[in-house]
Amino acid sequence: MVVDKKMYLFDAGPGFVRNLKALSGKDFMPQDVMFTNDSMYGGLNKVFITHLDSDHVLGLPELLLRPWVLGRDQPQQVIGPKGTRGLVDNTLKAFQDDIDHRLYGTQPANADGYKGEVTEISETQIVHQDDKVTIKAFRVPHGSWDADMSFGYRVDPPTKTIVISGDTRKDEANYENFRGADILIHEVMHEGAISRMPEDWQKYMYHAHTSTSQLAEIAREVEPGLLVMNHPLFFGTTDEDMVEELARHYDGKFVLAQDLDLYE
Numbered sequence: 609m610v611v612d613k614k615m616y617l618f619d620a621g622p623g624f625v626r627n628l629k630a631l632s633g634k635d636f637m638p639q640d641v642m643f644t645n646d647s648m649y650g651g652l653n654k655v656f657i658t659h660l661d662s663d664h665v666l667g668l669p670e671l672l673l674r675p676w677v678l679g680r681d682q683p684q685q686v687i688g689p690k691g692t693r694g695l696v697d698n699t700l701k702a703f704q705d706d707i708d709h710r711l712y713g714t715q716p717a718n719a720d721g722y723k724g725e726v727t728e729i730s731e732t733q734i735v736h737q738d739d740k741v742t743i744k745a746f747r748v749p750h751g752s753w754d755a756d757m758s759f760g761y762r763v764d765p766p767t768k769t770i771v772i773s774g775d776t777r778k779d780e781a782n783y784e785n786f787r788g789a790d791i792l793i794h795e796v797m798h799e800g801a802i803s804r805m806p807e808d809w810q811k812y813m814y815h816a817h818t819s820t821s822q823l824a825e826i827a828r829e830v831e832p833g834l835l836v837m838n839h840p841l842f843f844g845t846t847d848e849d850m851v852e853e854l855a856r857h858y859d860g861k862f863v864l865a866q867d868l869d870l871y872e
């Protein structure tokens with residue numbers, strides 16, 4: 609999310625740095641200049657993690673190390689559930705040789721930019737506030753993760769409210785955090801595809817995720833300005849199938865997210 613050229617990153621999935629690079633040069637983006645904290649890489653220095661499933665954090669090593677090489681001299685701030693500190697520490701351990709050769713070799717390098725400054729959260733709470741936005745983390749139920757291990761995020765900037773569901777099954781307890789969203793970014797799975805899975809898998813999927821018809825129910829209830837389906841679980845179905853299945857249950861405004869889509 610970018611507000612007045614300030615960037616806020618939610619999760620660090622695989623490939624996100626490449627996507628960021630693809631957006632550089634757009635007029636709403638910070639400058640793509642190296643060796644400064646004001647660059648788009650330096651500007652990323654706060655990331656909000658929903659939970660520790662690998663599809664949400666595989667980009668974390670890149671987020672810790674690449675902006676540092678490009679000049680960020682402040683530690684990366686990472687907000688996430690219990691276990692986030694271990695993930696950051698162990699990642700840096702894995703890259704110890706790389707870090708050492710940059711710190712003590714011939715390449716100019718600053719002393720702190722690769723470090724992680726971690727805040728672990730376990731409750732529904734405000735996790736960030738500045739002159740532009742207030743960001744609240746809220747617990748969401750996701751499979752067998754403990755209740756304090758999986759979060760969605762609600763961002764209340766001056767003009768628009770954006771809610772990111774994180775990975776969650778349908779739960780009415782989420783609604784109070786979804787209500788009033790101008791943009792609700794919600795995970796989704798294709799119901800037809802799930803219904804063809806073995807029974808134990810179906811049970812697991814509904815314990816962890818939200819199907820199209822369930823998402824339609826949620827959206828009818830909380831009435832977002834725009835519903836963005838993301839984290840789509842297709843299991844052999846296509847984008848068109850997903851859109852068609854949701855449209856069968858929902859006539860509000862919605863899209864299926866694609867990499868590099870922009871929503872204002």
Ligand SMILES: [Zn+2]
Binds near residue numbers: 663664775839
């Ligand atoms: Zn996931």
